[in-house]
Amino acid sequence: MTPPFRLLAPRARSVGRVEREAVEFTLPDGRLIEMTRVRDPRARRLRLSVDERGARLTLPPRSSLVAAERFALEHGSWLAEQIDRYTIDALPTLIKGETVALPLRGDSLPVEWREGRFTRLQAEADGHLLFIANPRAGDPALRRALRDFYEAQARADVGRWLPRYLSGLPCAPRRVRLKVMSSQWGSLAPDGTMALDLGLVLARPSAFEYVLVHELCHLVHADHSHAFWREVEARFPDWRAERDYFHAEGRRLKAMMRALCGGPTGR
Structure with missing residues (x-):
């Protein structure tokens, strides 16, 4: 046997x-x-x-x-x-000249490839993505360009949402870090540094916004007490729908980010 x-x-x-x-x-x-x-x-x-x-x-x-x-x-x-x-359930892949779509904000956006001196990814006005790649660029360069693009998009979202939730908080986050996380979606360090999973930029925007609010509420209550959830409820009444969304889609989102950009990082 x-x-x-x-x-x-x-x-x-x-x-x-x-x-x-x-x-x-x-x-x-x-x-x-x-x-x-x-x-x-x-x-x-x-x-x-x-x-x-x-x-x-x-x-x-x-x-x-x-x-x-x-x-x-x-x-x-x-x-x-x-x-x-x-x-x-196949995951997206990043292959130079072959990948035709990439996930972003709960959607799949078409990708156009073009040769150029510097490898970078940018969003075009018509909604598609333009991936400019140096002919000698290998997989690591492509992944860095994609990670940089996702981080820029995520920071733009955070910058757009953050001001509306600062009222009533004892302080603003000391800084916001974006990184690929293994299990968590966000965390708040004792010094006020907020960490957010880069994979949030692949989720629907309302889910990303909820995680931001969740971590901001930890500036008021460090635990997950009833008082904490009342704070979340007051600032983001639809939080339960987003929590259910993560229960259904969370593993898939993290898997997509790891497949495209690699595993957890301390960046």
Whole structure:
């Protein structure tokens, strides 16, 4: 009988830190997939997850590999369904001269390609995007240009919305950082620095605006108490609809941003 797990890459052993290793796993239908097995000191239970990067099995520090294998086998059918979903639901790609559309603000905008000295992406007056690429520009240069474009668009949105919500706040954000985040959509540091996920610029504008308001309200209440949500309600009455939107579309938005611009960054 074929064992359910076969080690593909050894884990890096380090006390008190997250350990990762690639393993081969056999699905109930006989397919072999590569899974990332993670031993996380913060984990409290076994957990399976699937996204566009593949399958992930998270183990608490004291869980045995036998228990982990049994857990994965018990959820094999669910795992196969999730993998099929991400295989069929194709993500956008960035290929010089070939990509015909790129996501922005809940829409997909047509892209025109043109050669030029400097690689950059710009929005045209008629609603399409113009990607000017140096003939020697490789994938890293294209990704940087796309990331710079998305950041400029996101900053324009924040700059347009922010003034209307500053009234009644104890202070304005110290600064606003935009970066690709792994799970959160935004955060507020103790020094007043606000971080927003760059993937928000791919969402519908009202959802992006809600996240901005959410983080601004943390300037009044640092927690998620009833008082905090009353503050959000007063400033953004339709916040529940946007929260539901993220529940339905959030993983897809983050997956699109990672596919186009790469993974989380501290920029």
